[in-house]
Amino acid sequence: MRWLGIALVFVAAATMIAGVADLPVHGTPDAPIHRHVGARYLEHGVAETGMRNMVTAVLLVYRGFDTFLEVVVIFTALVAVLALPRGAGKAGPARVVSPSGSTAAATSDADAVGPQQADVPVSPVVFFVVRLLAPFIAIFALASLYRGHITPGGGFQSAAIFGALFIALALVFGRERAARLVPVPARVWLQALGPVLFALVAFVGWCLTGAFLGYPADAAAHAVREAMVVTLEVGIAVGGAVILAQLFMAMEG
């Protein structure tokens, strides 16, 4: 298998290097990639979409279908992970003991399989740093969402930061305390917020302009455009964050 792998790698590398050799040198400002569609988006983007962050404009306005299908993809991945039986494998990762002495309560059925693992105390340095930085990380994620149209940031970024924050809190404080941050009924509905809000805004756009996910083009409708964009960003951010948190909790057992 190893020699087959090496042969395949050499063939693939030779093919790709031959294909890449014809491209213009990277970084030149007059390469074809900067001239046609990209130049048009950069030139008319601020006037047409009202956003200064061109990446967010491309994601939500010019290439909105791609983003729609991508939130559906991550939602489908969550459905696939949740559809698998839980409680498989060993008794989960070692239960976390926070320095205050309270342990995460051991669940009854998940521990029935395999040997128990010893409780590992969280390092006080990690505990202190996560506790100290968590509010600032949350504010940064909110700011990234709120100002995503004029600074680097946007929906995905704040979803990733919120998700990573939830994972850090769950690792340090124990799963039960972190799970109370997002109660189960809210979690069940919020994880579908991405596709739902996208479908809603797409329907609104269809009613307004006759095109699915179409944005009204006249300059006076910028409030409507802004409302649609903000709804989409909230959907991506909240939906994506809850999906990442759910993936973590589903895999933890």
Add this chain to the structure above:
Amino acid sequence: MSDVFDAVMLLLLIAIAVTVGRAKDLLAAVVKFALYGLVLCLVWQHRGAPDVAITEAAVGAGVTSVLFLLTIAKTTRAEKS
């Protein structure tokens, strides 16, 4: 100078990818993969892509590495052969 930074970052990426492949201890492989994600975040920033850098830092070093760690905790830690 920016060329040198570029070359050093890409060589570092290749070296880390090689060590990820060669690590027999899967936990070490996952930690090196998180390091790979962080160096990649610096590469994105150098390429003028701050949005991608934020996402890569949070997702590569945060979410993906933790998912790998949970899987290793539930399966095995060492690679046989």
Add this chain to the structure above:
Amino acid sequence: MVLFGLDLDYAACVVLFCLGLYMLVAKSNLIKKVLGLNVMETAVFAFIVTAGMVEGGDPPILVAGTSPPYASPIPHAMVLTGIVVAVSVTAVALALIVQIHAHYGTIEVDELKELP
């Protein structure tokens, strides 16, 4: 930079892709295979963003502090979507690996092939 008629940044992305491909094909451990898949995906993202960059250019945020030439925004959007898809694929693959281990007791492809 260009060396021997070969653009080295693109060549580095090709090398990373082949390293990931080797890990995916030749390693027997399933978790190593998923790691190789992730390395391949990030190599493709690196290639896409490198193709859209401008040497010494600004990020495509049209505020007062930045000036043309901008990096092209379309590769950034594609890579953001790609990162989310990579996370989705990795999460499903790892959940399946946990199930395989629970059922068969092993996650090495060499041993899984021997099972009846």
